Amino acid sequence: MKLNYRFEIYPTEEQQHTLERWISICRQQYNSALLDKQRYYKQNKKDLTRYELQNQQKLDKKIYHFLKEVPSQPLQEAFARLEKTYKKFFKKDTGYPKIKSFKEYRSITLTQFGMFKYKKKDGSLGTSRRMCSLTKGGKLLISKLGVIDIK
16 A cells, blocks of 8 residues: 655745755756666667666766765656656557656655654664654654755
């Protein structure tokens, strides 16, 4: 079972700038992965899988340090979007995947939500935040971004 939460957020100006940068970097990852898949197929007549792209991303983070600014989940979600687009294309639901412009790629997905409990080495219970969670004040807490007002 999948459960989705959608929030209308009211970020500060700095948070807005950070989110726009994250979206831009994820769009670049999507477009780069699309071109990589096309090149790889022309050379090898095989498809690059989502997991091969994610492994390449680990290497890219060592070279392109700006990739470390974005949490890993939205970056990996860009590959999932591309995979979904290709599946739709092969089912003949949509046309061939295209490079996304700034206007066409306007969202990111944060896949881990809430708190989880775990057992510590000493046997006691601990809790840890995931990528995002709700604070007691009814605000959204996002890792690497901070607390954001929501409606």
